[in-house]
Amino acid sequence: MTWRWNPWLLGAVAVAALMLVPVLGLAWAASDGSAGLWAHLWANVLPTALLNTGLLLLGVGALVCVLGTGSAWLVTAFAFPGRRLLSWALLLPLAVPTYIAAFAYLDVLHPLGPVQGLIRDLLGYDSPRQFRLPDIRHLGGCIVLLGFVLYPYVYLTTRALFMTQAAGLLEAARSLGATPLQVFWRVALPLARPAIAVGVALALLETLNDIGASEFLGVQTLTVSIYTTWVSRGDLAGAAQIALAMLVVVALLLALERLGRRRQRYASVLRPRPLQPQQLRGGRAVLVLLLVSLPVLLGFVVPAAYLLWESIARLQVAGISPQLLVALWNTVRVALLATFAAMVLGLLVAWALRLAQARRGQWLAAASSRIATLGYAIPGTVLAIGLLLPLGGLDSMASRLLVVFGGQSQMLLMGSVSLLVLAYTLRFLAVSVGGIESGLARIPLSLDQAAANLGERPAGMLRRVHLPLLRPALAAAALLVFVDTMKELSATLVLRPMNFETLATWLYAEAARGTYEEGAVAALLIVVSGLLPVILLARAGAAYGVENAR
Structure with missing residues (x-):
């Protein structure tokens, strides 16, 4: 059987084609805009949005690089009180979405909050007019906030490299008299450059996808401009044109990430010897403990403690709002549907690539896999705008067919939960494909060959041999997709049906109205759900450390 008639490969190609629909739809929608509209955008919208977005990316990139790389090195190279706890606690900000x-x-x-109130009490002031801290609603405040929430992307990739690279090089530098700072700067940092590039790229893609934090803090980014142009002005062509400019920024980020990893090669060893940390005592140990604790404190402890406090106060006074329960059910329902769809399509793409390794057409399967995973690099607002025009046209055709066959004219996709589930599926399909491909890579190809020699067809081979072995990878990937879907805000704001609230949109609406105590419970539920994949990552890191310590 050649690859042309392989149904698995054809299915993977179809999934890749589905991923290209929003990109092509975006170009189509943008082409409907007039030249005058482009002139208006370039004169009044894009300069400010591009400048703010560029400065935001530069600031967040620098901050996450410093926080993530520094904390990864400190918990890997030094032993101090609380090191084991902080090594996984540094992942906790991943559970807190930027808008929360x-x-x-x-x-x-x-000015009337707990921090400034406490400072005024200590200084003997009675009114905010006598003393108040600078307002955080500006670009600098947004950079600091996003940096302390997104640094775990750099911490994860960089610490993994610090743990796996050959310890001999670092210990040789120590034996030659290099100080700890020189070992880090001259040996460890150059080796970690590819891992840092990957982590920074992921953090910057999350920065581009952010809409809530930027809007709450008064920063007009490209994402905020897309949303306001479509939702507030009803200008789809203008929103699509801004989204095209944003796709250029995404492409530049991905190119910079690849540039940071070029010509970087490592000698592989079967069981790398982990670096033996240096024991710190006294003032140095206290200083390192404080430095490593600061990102955890600001990125997780403060917002989580606030949400817990406000949620308890809210529940004691008014209980759980019925509307919040509806939003919770909506969130869980669409997250389950999107998770199921993403896992099915991800399994199709990953299995087609696995089968193609022993057949003709491997290049086509690999290309389909790469295209199918583009959604994670496309911000949710851009993806949503790209889906509106092609699916709107499909809806119009379906509505005409309904009338021809005696039915009533109605929109089937637009303004429906199905469109929201489709957007979530495309957005997080990369998580599903990546998790399943990683699981398949651990299964030797000899099992495939043995099953094929016994006359087993690909479907039976997947069902009887690989699915039982893939259960841990499938469960982990499904959990990640489910939690990412629960947290997604930008695509939900654009595509949700009328009067359809999720936890994220409920929180967004409460924050826009300034009723923070109402949104605290929804925010806490999202954070608690986000802790689940963080626990998985921490357990995986702990297991890896134990294995390499043997």
Whole structure:
């Protein structure tokens, strides 16, 4: 059987084609805009949005690089009290979406909030007019907030490299008299450059996808401009044109990430010897402990403690709102549907690539896999705008067919939960494909050959041999997709049906109205759900450390 008639490969190609629909739809929608519209955008919208977005990316990139790389090196190269706890606690900010961190800090640092109130009490002031801290609603505040929430992307990739690279090089530098700072700067940092590039790229893609934190803090980014152009002005062509400019920024980020990893090669060893940390005592140990604790404190402890406090106060006074329960059910329902769809399509793409390794057409399967995973690099707002025009046209055709066959004219996809589930599926399909491909890579190809020699067809081979072995990878990938879907805000704001609230949109609406106590419960539920994949990552890191310590 040649690859042309392989149904698995054809299915993978179809999934890749589905991923290209929003990109082509975006170009189509942008082409409907007039030349005058482009002139208006370039004169009034894009300069400010591009400048703010560029400065935001530069600031966040520098901050996550310093925080992530520095903390990864400190917990890997040195032993100090609390090191084991902090090695996984540094992952906790991953459970806090950026818009929730902004929601929390806006109230915590409000002139009438607890922080400024405590400072005034200590200084003997009675009114905010006598003393108040600078407002965080500006570009600098947004950079600091996003940096302390997104640094774990760099921490994860960089610490993994510090743990796996050959310890002999670092210990040789120590034996030659290099100070700890020189070992880090001259040996460890150059080796970690590819891992840093990957982590920074992931953090910057999350920065581009952010809409809540930027809007709450008054920063007009490209994402905020797309949303306001479509939702507030109803200008789809203008929103699509801004989204095209944003796709250029995404392409530049991906190119910079590849540039940072070029010509970087490592000698592989079967069981790398981990670096033996240096024991710190006294003032140095206290200083390192404080430095490593600061990102955890600001990125997770403060917003989580605030949400817990406000949620308890809200529940004691008014209980759980019925509307919040509806939003919770909506969130879980669409997350389950999107997770199921993403896992099915991800399994199709990954299995087609696995089968193609022993057949003709491997290049086509690999290309389909790469295209199918583009959604994670496309911001949710851009993806949503790209889906509107092609699916709107499909809806119009279906509506005409309904009338021809005696039915009533109605929209089937637009303004429906199905469109939201489709957007979530495309957005997080990369998580599903990546998790399943990683699981398949651990299964030797000899099992495939043995099953094929016994006359087993690909479908039976997948069902009887690989699916039982893939259960841990499938469960982990499904959990990640489910949690990412629960947290997604930008695509939900654009595509949700009328009067359809999720936890994220409920929180967004409450923050826009300034009723922070109402949104605290929804925010806390999202953070608690986000802790699940963080626990998985921490357990995986702990297991890896134990294995390499043997």
